[in-house]
Amino acid sequence: MRLIRPILIAVVLAGAFFYFTTYRPNGFQAVEWFGRPHKVQITEAASNEALDSEEQNNISVYRKNIPAVVNITSRAVTFDFFYGLVPQEGQGSGFVIDKEGHILTNYHVIADAQRVEVTLHNRKKYRAKVVGTDRSHDLAIVQIEAPNLTSAVLGDSRNLQVGQKVYAIGNPFGLSGTLTTGIVSSIRSVREPDGMTIDEAIQTDAAINPGNSGGPLMNSHGEVIGINTMIASSVGQSAGIGFAIPINTAKAVLSDLVTLGRVRRPALGVRTIPIDPELANEMGLAADYGLLIVQVVPGGAAERAGLRGGSERAMLGNIPITIGGDLITAIDGQRVEDQQTLSQIMNNHRAGDTVRVTVYRGKKKMDVDVTLGEAREQV
Numbered sequence: 001m002r003l004i005r006p007i008l009i010a011v012v013l014a015g016a017f018f019y020f021t022t023y024r025p026n027g028f029q030a031v032e033w034f035g036r037p038h039k040v041q042i043t044e045a046a047s048n049e050a051l052d053s054e055e056q057n058n059i060s061v062y063r064k065n066i067p068a069v070v071n072i073t074s075r076a077v078t079f080d081f082f083y084g085l086v087p088q089e090g091q092g093s094g095f096v097i098d099k100e101g102h103i104l105t106n107y108h109v110i111a112d113a114q115r116v117e118v119t120l121h122n123r124k125k126y127r128a129k130v131v132g133t134d135r136s137h138d139l140a141i142v143q144i145e146a147p148n149l150t151s152a153v154l155g156d157s158r159n160l161q162v163g164q165k166v167y168a169i170g171n172p173f174g175l176s177g178t179l180t181t182g183i184v185s186s187i188r189s190v191r192e193p194d195g196m197t198i199d200e201a202i203q204t205d206a207a208i209n210p211g212n213s214g215g216p217l218m219n220s221h222g223e224v225i226g227i228n229t230m231i232a233s234s235v236g237q238s239a240g241i242g243f244a245i246p247i248n249t250a251k252a253v254l255s256d257l258v259t260l261g262r263v264r265r266p267a268l269g270v271r272t273i274p275i276d277p278e279l280a281n282e283m284g285l286a287a288d289y290g291l292l293i294v295q296v297v298p299g300g301a302a303e304r305a306g307l308r309g310g311s312e313r314a315m316l317g318n319i320p321i322t323i324g325g326d327l328i329t330a331i332d333g334q335r336v337e338d339q340q341t342l343s344q345i346m347n348n349h350r351a352g353d354t355v356r357v358t359v360y361r362g363k364k365k366m367d368v369d370v371t372l373g374e375a376r377e378q379v
Helices: 004-023 053-068 247-259 277-283 301-305 339-347
Strands: 069-080 084-096 102-105 115-119 125-134 139-143 165-170 178-191 197-204 216-218 224-231 242-246 270-275 290-296 312-316 319-323 327-331 354-361 364-371
Touching: 053 069, 053 084, 053 165, 053 178, 053 216, 069 102, 084 165, 102 247, 125 247, 139 247, 165 197, 165 224, 197 224, 197 247, 197 339, 224 247, 242 247, 270 277, 270 327, 270 339, 290 301, 290 319, 301 364, 327 339
Parallel strands: none
Antiparallel strands: 069 084, 069 115, 084 102, 102 139, 115 125, 125 139, 165 178, 165 216, 178 197, 197 242, 216 224, 224 242, 270 290, 290 327, 312 319, 327 354, 354 364
16 A cells, blocks of 8 residues: 555656646747747848958959969970889969960069960960960960950059059969969069069069969059069968069060060170269269269170270279279160169160260260160070
């Protein structure tokens, strides 16, 4: 009897619980700890929100140029001591410059390549041939045969201002059609890893990574002002310091690259020393800056134009020189103060161009037209 009583009580309690919580209409309903609403309430943005002017310009620059930007794959074979001949593959960028399929890129993108392949924005692939190379400027031209090509618009890299907006399009890490933005951070001369110097390189904080090499750097109008070529980084990827070759440097040699396959490097045909105020005072020169012509190259451009070298022996420290020659102070109106300035001016010309050289002969100022010759040394 004592055993039956607890059992009956348990049965009654269980039945009552079932009746009140489950069976009886309008009874208590089991609910979860977190309730499930009948409808999710969210806040949605208004449709067709207008883009601001900066966004619209970004999109415009991208759409205008993306059809002209290509991905370049170069394949080469190298020798490994353990494995013998080993295939290697590299990637870079480039951009179409005319309807004939000429594509401008970096020399280091296609250097030593046995096969070059170009992929357009529409994913079509074409075998490319190397038309011309200029190692000293890190430039190259390859060509494909393809219909309905869109070419980029080449701008002017003169008078770029630090702070103006720039855009880079390329294939960083093989990610085709990537746009990055930034500003012109500086204009400076930089030395590339192979020892070559880029005069007036465009420094930018637009993200440039491996694979961007050879791609265009553009201004806010979508005009190409530079060719992305290298980064300053200890980790092999963008650190906010990238460099581009000025497009004017490329434009000066494009014709030679396409028609000759090499660059007829211009030469003034002079040996010079830079003049500062102290030297000018010692020599009694008419200007306190410029390049004093020590010697004109026999048969060179300067000699043919009538420019004169030195005729009096003198010592510059422990170095013997000749003085009394013409003092170059400007070329085409651009002030010339040292050999670097002269080199930069020459980079914007090619052999056969005529330039106006301003010189002092004694105290007399003269303008002499000089038709530039071709440098004997081809790099």
